[in-house]
Amino acid sequence: MSVHVIKMPDIGEGIAEVELVAWRVALGERVIEDQVLADVMTDKATVEIPSPVHGTVLALGGVPGQVMAVGGELIRIDMDDSAGESVSAAPPVAAIAEAASAPPPTSPGGQIKAMSDAAALHAVKHANVPVTASPAVRRRARQLGIGLQDVPASGIDGHVTHEDLDAYVTHSGVPSTSHSSGGRYVEGQNEESLPLIGLRRKIAEKMQESKRHIPHFTYVEECDVTQFETLRAQLNAKWGATRGHLTMLPLLVRAIVLALRDYPHCNARFDDEKGVMTRYGAAHIGIATQTDAGLMVPVLRHAEARDPWSCAAEIARLAAAARAGQAVRAELSGSTITITSLGALGGLVSTPVINYPEVAIVGVNRIIERPVIRDGAVVARKMMNLSSSFDHRVIDGQYAAGFVQALRGYMEAPALLFVE
Template identity: 55%
Template sequence: MGRFVFKLPDVGEGTAEAELAAWHVKVGDVVAEDQVVADVMTDKATVEITSPVSGTVSKLHGEPGQMMAVRGPLVEFEVEGDGNAAAEESSPAPVPAAPAPEPKSLAAQIEVAGAAPPSAPAPAPARRSDVARDPNQKPLASPAVRNRARELGIELQFVTGSGPAGRIEHADLDAYIAGGARPAARGGAATYARAEGSTEVRIIGLRRKIAEKMAESVRRIPHITYVEEIDVTALEELRAHLNAQNKGTDRPKLNVLPFIARAIVVALRDQPQINAWYDDEAGILTQHAAVHLGIAAQTPNGLMVPVVRHAEARDVYDTADEIARVSGAAKSGKAAKEELSGSTITITSLGTLGGVVHTPIINHPEVAIVGPNKIQERVVVRDGQIVVRKMMNLSSSFDHRIVDGHDAAVFVQRIKGLLEQPATLWMG
């Protein structure tokens, strides 16, 4: 058997280092050639690193959140044959980021790093407990035992079970009380076990990139947010009609986003300075002819902005298909780097959780972001009559260095008019 030292390869962006985002293997794992061993993150994307050899993992270099030097050692394997260890004895050590405290609660990270957990005082429970049970694990007990415990005000989470597989019996409740635990008073206000202690979680990987991006946008851009309500009753009727008409066909089911995308495209024709990037260091505003529409999407790994390119050249169905495709790729982690960059203006929608109003943060270096809120029925006055209409607020933010308040209002009012008279979205 020999030893093979696998160095972090160049991830293709000319960077000297990358952040180790996650391990997919641990010491002792048998790894096949081309198997993913780690995720690393650059400023633009997360990259899966695959093993160049088959073998057994003998050592992992670095921990999640640490900056790793390109061409520095990443993983060591025991392999058949001589390996390459003789040539790698003098390999440089990884370049660490600024020292940060070891996370106290991420047991998986501690195990991967091969280090002993840091010592910390255990939080004292509100009641006597000698049970090492996961807080999310439901204790085993019969309905009768649960009812009795509820009547006595006893939290089963803190009771040791003497039955099979730790099942809690009536005798265990008696022993718990005899051991000094006092049942809660009955007939008064409900009592609950007090929670104590804290958990430290290091912000790493994509979440750290999101935090840095948001802080940069707020720090560099003076935001102005403009909110307007839009009557989308006619739009919703059109959308329902089209979905019913196309049921059973290969056309996608339409939500409101493709219509908002089209309204943005049309409104930008008169205000090209809003479809732009602003380089505040060089003092240059780059106005784009094409509308590359960013779609802020919540993914399992955090917020990402996949891009619908050339939204100006797409009809409502093509736009719906492309929104679904790029958003799905981002959520599954399969989006290409070029699908996650290059947007010229962004839509951020929380769907049915959209609330009444929000203050979206601009995706730097863009100068505008459009944020639809949820659609809900409201009582409004139309032509002197009280009626119920489907209403949606639109919360949009602009870079006040480039977009004056008047221009922001004109832009939003143009979108409002288009959505309230949806036939005009495709006229002219």
């Protein structure tokens, strides 16, 4: 037996610890070179760890959610003569039983944790063609008791999606997570403890850090976006086919860029330890993006140098990368002010949490057409609220109100967006 030990790699930027998010392989599974073994996370970037060799998994280090030291043992692979066989061949039961009987680790950092006998036998039963899927899809499959290797994949390069799981549940008769009670309400008897791991834990830590350090205050203003929406429709009708479709977001980005010229304190970061606020000339705008794994904030860099169509294309690219789990660290850091939008989900007002260590965040609520009074007459107008939060240590209420009123001015007279 020739055992190859794979250690937690140094992902870079001086990081000493990495969180193990999910295993992509099981004890006793045959793996091939370049097959993904595990997902690990640092900051908000998820990294896939591939296998450098062919072989059989002997032991797994750590459990999902565990923070492991760089250089600690991640996985052990037996590179015996059978490693060159088909990856779908069944692993030897004796080897699995031997590994399953190994003692548990005495400490979390880099020690090897063997799976239980039941899990080992499950690995034998489902000996494995490599399957790719997001952590959210894998978690849902586990909750449903479905082996991902049994689910026909429709995603790129054989990626299993939520839609694939839905189709499998529908056609196989696997019960969903909800149960029928014959039309009658029944008292719930089950409870489930769900540890926060991976991106969900990073989000929790970031939100807690923001609320602990920043004294928030939120300012809400109503905007008449009738002309704004009319202009957007006209731009799409004239140039949509050649330049791309514009949503509200790239035009709002343009309004923020212009408003920041008069209110530069809002385009800043505050260093708690040094007591220093750093203002930025460039507008690197964070775009809060919901993904299957949780909220991510990819960064639209140098928005001040882009026209609305360039903004739209880059926002779409960043959102797609974030939702596919392919956004790199550089695309998820360095923002100077953030936009968050719940407009598509409804709601009149929100109190957004600042993206620490920034000092301001602009929140967009839904557009409602309703009667308003204009020049003594009741007319139908498209109205929307801007809900924006500020760091009260460095942004006074009057300054914040001035910034939001500047945004409102550009949105209610959108021709000004294109006048320098």
